[in-house]
Amino acid sequence: MKKLILASALAAAVALPAQAADYVIDTDGAHAFIQFKISHLGYSWLYGRFNTFSGEFSYDAKKLTDSNINLVIDTASIDSNHTERDQHLRSPDFLNVAAHPQATFSSTKLIAKADNKFDLHGKFTLNGISRDIVIAAEKLGEGTDPWGGYRAGFAGATSFELKDFGINYDLGPASSTVYLELTVEGIRQ
Helix, strand or coil, X not given: CHHHHHHHXXXXXXXXXXXXXXXXXXXCCCCCEEEEEEEECCCEEEEEEECCEEEEEEECCCCHHHCEEEEEEEHHHEECCCHHHHHHHHCCCCCCCCCCCEEEEEEEEEEECCXXXXXXXXXXXXXXXXXXXXXXXXXXXXXXXXXXCEEEEEEEEEEEEHHHHCCCCCCCHHHCEEXXXXXXXXXXX
């Protein structure tokens, strides 16, 4: 009788719909990236990334609109593969990392679209200024990993004007927009 009750309880638990789960973004394993590009005078693209950031998200495949994400970016970790340029980007002309050592993003709403795509609305704070932005995102996949954990991965992109975040250094009209790309892989907690 005990085996029948245990088997029934186990079957009922397996049949329950998936619930929201909390994830920590896997930056230790370098499975997450925050990259950017900006036009260099209209002649080429300058690419870079932030090497240090952290974050977490809550994800529910059955009720996507209840999902959310929070990111904290170490602005001093900017890396454009050029030491002198990175020093200038950390200066008050651009990120002013001494006064604003972190940039943050906190989602406020998610609007589901077709084919695992969604618009992620949120508050982005950079250079001490907060603005609403929208990240066009998509779920890349989810499932068990080889180490017995469970992961979910997403990618997204957005753009913004430098002047919207108080960055007024004149790079010319072709270099006023930053394109930001994010790839996050989270480990379920």
